[in-house]
Amino acid sequence: MDLDKLTAGFRQVMEGLGLDPEDPHLKDTPLKTARAWYEDICAGLGEAEIGLQVYPVEEGQQTGLIALQHIPVKSLCAHHLLPFVGYATVGFLPGNYYCGLSHLSRVVNHFARRPQMQELLTHQVAQFLSDRLAPRGVGVAVQASHYCMELRGVNHSGIMNTSVMLGAMRDDPGLRAEFLALAPNSRKT
Ligand SMILES: [Zn+2]
Known part of the structure; x- marks a missing residue:
């Protein structure tokens, strides 16, 4: 995953919606949203193989x-x-x-x-x-x-x-x- 690309992408979505990127409530939204996707919502994509601990x-x-x-x-x-x-x-x-x-x-x-x-x-x-x-x-x-x-x-x-x-x-x-x-x-x- 690429946090910069995600941030740029969410900025484009907001532009597509015609939102004001300088609005104080929206200024940090692309980065915050990108972080949420990167760190939580799509975290499975960034995980290595799961090491399943097994017991006999x-x-x-x-x-x-x-x-x-x-x-x-x-x-x-x-x-x-x-x-x-x-x-x-x-x-x-x-x-x-x-x-x-x-x-x-x-x-x-x-x-x-x-x-x-x-x-x-x-x-x-x-x-x-x-x-x-x-x-x-x-x-x-x-x-x-x-x-x-x-x-x-x-x-x-x-x-x-x-x-x-x-x-x-x-x-x-x-x-x-x-x-x-x-x-x-x-x-x-
Ligand atoms: Zn659906």
């Missing part, structure tokens, strides 16, 4: 489904560059490895903090965990509100649900149901 599962200590709920999803729709925000539930059925639960949030954040599509985000998180943890199954469910639907076009409340299940989570109806009962779209919040 001891003999005879196999567990069932491990899931983390209510993981914040804060992303930017790739088609309109408007936010989509919501929550993810990520679960896996360990094979030979565990990982720290906080790492699940970090993986979601890494793939969310960039221009993204919710379907692809859901898939990328599931595939990443499948590749790195070699679990017996993995599930990712995301529910997010899309501002590109809320602020433009149909002005509709744009809540979207996506899920990806791999391995036993996809093939075993009991496990699938157990995971989906934890997913954000099963709650009334």
Whole structure:
């Protein structure tokens, strides 16, 4: 990422809108906006590969489904560059490895903090965990509100649900149901 190019770009957007660049409230806006994109909104683009810390599962200590709920999803729709925000539930059925639960949030954040599509985000998180943890199954469910639907076009409340299940989570109806009962779209919040 290039902070100078971002700043120049946001300045052009403001010029395109016909705004006065000398207005005291707007003077620093291109740089502030560029910093927000660089440091937070698109931070995933600047991150190196995530080092997922894994721990071996001891003999005879196999567990069932491990899931983390209510993981914040804060992303930017790739088609309109408007936010989509919501929550993810990520679960896996360990094979030979565990990982720290906080790492699940970090993986979601890494793939969310960039221009993204919710379907692809859901898939990328599931595939990443499948590749790195070699679990017996993995599930990712995301529910997010899309501002590109809320602020433009149909002005509709744009809540979207996506899920990806791999391995036993996809093939075993009991496990699938157990995971989906934890997913954000099963709650009334
Ligand atoms: Zn959009």
